[in-house]
Amino acid sequence: MRVTAETKAATRRSLLVASRKLFRQQGFEQTTTRDIARAADVAHGTLFNYFADKEAVLSAVVSDAVSAALAKFQESPPAKCSLEESLFSLVALQLRQLKTMRKLLPALVESLLSPLAGKSDEAAMSVRLSLLDAATQLAIRHGYGELSSMALQLLWTLFTGILIFWANDTSPKQEDTLALIDHSLAMFVGWLDDARNTSTGSKKKQRRR
Structure with missing residues (x-):
């Protein structure tokens, strides 16, 4: 048949x-x-x-949840706020969508999503690419332009670290995770600002020459 x-x-x-x-x-x-x-x-x-194996099944489950969260984010993007606040909204929405799967995330990050993972699959790549694309669009909207490969790698490393921390967070309402997101994104945007200022300063020096 x-x-x-x-x-x-x-x-x-x-x-x-x-x-x-x-x-x-x-x-x-x-x-x-x-x-x-x-x-x-x-x-x-x-x-x-x-699916190739059990890890691929979990990867597809998480990919579907991430896609649903991104669709919600794109329907109602944050208005009149900083890049840091926009990225916070993006990450927080992902965590809300993944809440019922919180305890499953270490297995997925370790096997497929980690920057150090030895293998990946189509669904895991989709999660990574879709999230980083959303972050890049936010950066462009806030005047930072396209994110460099180094910036994307840093952001992905921060995100997977947040997932692992959140999966094991025993604080009330996972308040410690929210604080970690806050500090991580402040550091990331601060790094972007420094890189942008350095680039602008170099261009000014070249023009004076």
């Missing part, structure tokens, strides 16, 4: 719904691909037509 695109999409959706539930109930380490396939009512081998 020919499998249609609609059938494939429905099967993938069922696998993701089942995995979200199992990951929350049992934890990432305790959940197997067999558990996911059984809960989605598909053959175990069918799962591997969609």
